[in-house]
Structures are given as structure tokens and as C-alpha cells.
Amino acid sequence: MIPYAPERILVQEESWQDSVTLEILERLPGVEVRTVKSREVRFPEPSQGSPAPWEDKNTLFLLRHPGSFLKRCQGSGADTCCNYYVLSCTWNCHLDCSYCVLQSYLGGRALVVGTNFQDLMREVREKLGSSPHRIFRIGTGELADSLALDPATGFSRRLVPFFARLSNGFLELKTKSDCVANLEGLDHGGHTVVSWSVNSKRICRTEEEKAPTLEERLAAALQCQKWGYRLGFHFDPLIYYDGWEDDYREAVGEIFRSINPERVAWLSLGALRFPPHLIGHVKKRFPESKIPYGEFVPGHHGKMRYFRPIREAMYRKMISWIREAAPGLTVYLCMESFAVWEGSFRIQYPGPSFTPDRLDAAIIKG
């Protein structure tokens, strides 16, 4: 994987008081650093106007995040919602996967790191404390890759021990990277799942060009397994193309040839979905990509997704290959309807809390 090496670092003036800032600067010596006045800081939301020309992906922006760090996953509301929370402390990603939704609204903007980690931890503690009998599964990989920036931020070294002390909180670090060195030797207390977004080798090669290969991701996963972490895998996005069956079947086989399924907390399947305007970005930025030419129709939340029979056929086959390789593994579908779930698993969906209950049980099992 090409490690992130910014050309410049912008520091919001208040962020100089945060230890996160000093640590990041120590880890990135020799990079030009500029202080930015608070009133000049534009948080990377689409509504905030265009960024200055130098605020591109070669810029790392360290700032105090003014809003909430913890939110319900955007999939909430889908029939088979898994009741997931997302914790955002970094925004944007340098890996540039062709289908990545971030390009449509964060585009080529700077990568942003929130330095007010104390606020983040307070917010998590308060949220979890308000419902002490509920299990919270919380992931950091929604608006950025959880670990791709970790060599610079070292966030995993703060988050993993923090979650180890939360009785009802479980952290999922979702990544395509192989940046796992910081996870070694941490006291995770069984409260961190390190999970990989995986794909067929062909998709890894053509659509996730800057990310590590499948073999490299699996080598990193194996390392984490040896350090005692539970693992997760997400075949997300599943992409339909001529020959997908052989390729995905091979990928499933490859995972479970090296990884012990007993140590895998869950595996999710999610067919490609995206807001309609993403297609234009993909066609322009990745003219070689065949992704825009799938048979997509508008679905849940107005997102485009493969026509239902295509999704169901993919899920059904994937489930059968996974069952062969790892019987008993907790498999779930991301952001799907009851109809698709039933068409894929070939049984009636037992009830709205089925998926979250299974995932809670899987993580508590330890």
C-alpha cells in the first residue's frame, strides 16, 4: 500500500493544544506545517463551499471537530438494519477506490483529522452510559478508512484500550489497509474487532488500485488474529461482472484457507450501492472502470443498487460458498430489505431485531 505522505499540514490554531497534534507532527517529520486561524477553517462538508486550491489530498488538516463524533449508521432504517454506530475522527481517504462514495462529496479535498480526542471519548462514554444494558457496536470506517491513516495518527493506540474499558462498547476497525503495526501489544480486552473490506482479486486490482492486494490484507488479518483480536470480513461492495462467480468463490476460499473461522466475529455482504450522482464522478475519474454500467435501479434512501434478482443471486451464491468454507459463521446483509434477505437466505426473516441480536451475541462470545 502506498502510505499517506502529505505535502503540507494545516493546523487549526486551537489544535496546537491537543496532544494528538503534537504526536502526528512527530510522526510526519519534515512536512511543511502552517497554522490556520479558526475563522478560516472550513469543515469538509459539501455545504461549506469550495476548498482553497491547496486544500487537496496532499494536505492533512488537523482541526477540532465542532460537531458530534458519534452517529447512527446511515443504513439505519433499512429492514435488516444491524443497529450500528459510526464514530468519525478522520475524514476522507487517499486510497481512491473507484466506487468510493467519499469522492462525490469530499472529492479531492484535504484529509482531515479531529484532534479533540477528549471530546470524542467523552461523547462515547456519555452515549454508552445512557443505555448501560445495551450493546453498542461502533465502527470508525465510514467517512475514512479506519487504519489507512493510523501510522500517522496513532488513533488505534488510543481507541483500542479506551474501548477495552467500556463494558457495553465494542469497536470495529474497518479497513482495506495493512497498517496494523500499532495494534500489536495493545490491551484490547476482546472489545475490538479488526475487520477487512475484501473483494475478488480482480476488483482489488482494477477498482481498489491503491489499496493492498487481497493477500496483503489477509496477511495483516492473520497477524491481528495472532495478537488475539477477533476479525471481521466485509464483502462490500460486491460487484457484478462476467466471471464474478469464479473470482468471488476463490476469494472466499482464500480467506478461510489462512484465517480460523472460529476467530471471525462476522462477515457481511453488501452489493454495491451509491448515490445517483456518484456515477458521473466514476465515469470521469475512472474511465476504465466498468462499474457504472451495471444494471442499477433506485432503492432504499434513493441509492442506486443492482436490480434485486442480481443482488439475490450474488448473495445466495456467496452464502453457499461461505457456508462450505466456514459453517456456523455469522453472515449478514448490509442495508437490505426483508425480501432480499429472504430471497438470499431462503428462510423467513425472523424479526426486526434478528440481525442486531446475532451480531451482539457474536461479539459477546469473545
Next chain:
Amino acid sequence: MKKARGYCRFRACFAILYGMDFQEISIEEIDSENETFRISEEIRSAPMEMSIRRIGQLNPLLLLGGKRPYRVVCGFRRLDAMRRLGLSRVSARIVEEENRDLCDVFCLALRDNISHRQLDALEKARALHKLRNEFGVPDEAILRDWQPLMGLAPHGQVLQSHLMLHASDQGLRNHFKAGRLTLSSLECIAAMPPASQKFIAAFFEGVRLSAGLQKKFFVVLQDLAAISASGPENPLEDPEALAIANDAAASPFQRGEKIFAFLYCKRYPALTRAEERFRERSKSLGLPGSIRITPAPYFETNDLKVEFSASDAGRFREMARRLFEASQTPELDSLFGVIQKL
């Protein structure tokens, strides 16, 4: 400091006009073939001809002197009208060419056009092409000074798309001028290779699409071309598409709709197959047309929607009876089967 070339030099323009006298000259002394300064897309103008016939020439032509014959700077349409009216002498002002920057002269012509009428997209494209490629005005000056004057956003992309428009196939430009293609369709086709442009221009001789359908049509066409890694004209070369385009029994709009349906079917084969099967099975229920059965949008769920309206109890009972009868048939199971096993 010397201004960049092409900066809209008001003073330069004014200096050209300053002190020029009106002259009456023979129309034979004017070279109407030379289009160095031409901006108008359409030279022939019936209203202009009528106006000159009724009240004569109101505004003098602006001509470039020096070598003979004179070149037209402003007044291509007036000159054309006067030639067709058989006038032999015209009133003109002459700009002497000596020591004159021709870019300034073109800028004057452009200002003159912009000041009294709205340029259409092809005229803007022609003007931008000339500023940039014939008079060497830097992009920066075009974006900053000229595009806003023409009502265009000062973006490089806008300049590029207009340059493509200018270079587009003449047949396509004619379709646009005749209102058969929208500007966004023309922009889309102008980005295609010349051979594809030519093919599409010829194809549209006998096919019409509403403005709304054109947008979808070209997206589907380009998607199909990308899927088959071929030129954008490729899907239209299909014998079935050609047969529709040549169907003498259909109107140009009907041909357009049929070709779109044909392409859509190729682009979304599973969806169109499912819709077709659903239509067949729901027909086999034998319900009257006043009872509508529709699947969930894009068959995303297994639900069916049944709708009817009844204006009195008798009709309501009749509809309910027909529905009850349909509910007892195996065709109903088969209809749900279509959705569940798409």
C-alpha cells in the same frame, strides 16, 4: 503595463472607430466570402431583408480596408440582404488595416454583436474558437473577460465544451439549429469521435426525440457503447435499430421512442424481462382494465398494489367479484411467483 492580448480593450475599440467617416462604396468591392470576422451562424435573415427593403440601410457596414476587396468586420447579414435585394452601393465605415492589430478588430466585431443581440450557443462557440485559435487570445483572458460578456461561466470546462461544439459535425449543428437536438445533446455528441458524430447526424435525419428523452437516450447509448467497448454509434448500427429508423409507417417521434425502448431493453435486460413477464402474467388474470395491478418500484419488494375506483356500490361489488374470481386461479400464484423468483 501592457494588457494581455484580447483583453477587451475599450480604448482600442474606440480608437478604431474614432474619426472614421461614412463612405458609400460599390458592393462589388466587398469580399463576402472572407469570414475572418464572422460571428453570425446564420447569414440569411428574412427580417433584415424586409427591413432594408422597406426603410433602407440604417447602419453602415464596418469594413477592413487596406488591400482590396474590403473584408467585412460587422454586417454580414446586412450585406447578404443587400446583395439579394440587388443593391449596388452600400454605406460603410472603413477601418484601415495598416498598423492595426486584427485581434482588436475582431474584438470590436464581437462587442458589436454582443451589444445588440443574444448570440446562440454555436455563435458563442465560433467566437471563442476565433479568439483563442485564430487571434491567439490566452485562455485566461477569455475566461476572465469574454465568457462573462457572453453570459458564460468563467470556467475552463465551459471554454472546452464550446470549442468542441465549434468543431462538431455540420449535420449535428444543423439539427441543433433546426431544434431537433438540444444543446446538451449537441454537447454530448460533440465530445464523440468525428465518425460517430457523422453517423448520429445521419441517423437523426429520420428520427426525433423529445428534449426529455434525448438526455436519457444519450446516456443509455454511451453506456451501451462503453459496455461493448465500441464507438457510440455501434448500438445504433444494430439491424433492429436500423429497421426501426427506416420504418416508413412510423412518424419520426414514434421511431425515436421505439429506438429508445430498444436500447433501454439492451441496457437493462433483467429489468425489462421482469417487467415483460409481469405484464404477461397480470394479463392472464383476466381482470378488467379498470383494475390496475402494479409491482413495487423496480420489484424491490414482493408487494403488489391493486387499485380500482368505483363510483357506486354496484360497481364496487363487481370489481370485488372479479378480484375474488382472480384470487381463486393458479395464475395469481404464478404472478407472485414472477416477483418472488425474478
